[in-house]
Amino acid sequence: MSGRTEVTLLENNQTSNEPKSGESLYNFKLVGVVASENDSFATLINASGDTLTLKLFEELSPGVKLIALNNKEAVFERDEDSYLVINFKNQIVERAR
Numbered sequence: 001m002s003g004r005t006e007v008t009l010l011e012n013n014q015t016s017n018e019p020k021s022g023e024s025l026y027n028f029k030l031v032g033v034v035a036s037e038n039d040s041f042a043t044l045i046n047a048s049g050d051t052l053t054l055k056l057f058e059e060l061s062p063g064v065k066l067i068a069l070n071n072k073e074a075v076f077e078r079d080e081d082s083y084l085v086i087n088f089k090n091q092i093v094e095r096a097r
Contacts (some may be wrong), residue, residue: 023061042074
């Protein structure tokens with residue numbers, strides 16, 4: 001990567017320009033990641049206790065796609081202009097491309 005990268009750390013009580021309704025990443029916590037040679041998955045949980053497991057390159061909502069994960073975080077691409085990175089401490093970092 002070259003150039004300048006903007007990073008914004010968002011805690012639970014901070015606001016962002018990401019919509020807070022429906023299937024927004026901001027309504028979930030990261031609770032698990034599983035990776036094998038063939039597939040990778042991230043599991044999220046919402047405030048109601050409902051879990052959602054996404055396969056790599058699957059969309060959480062229109063324009064928010066899981067593109068990478070490791071044992072510490074999951075990376076989502078948002079509308080091809082920025083990334084959302086969620087970790088197990090429920091911190092969401094927004095990075096410009």
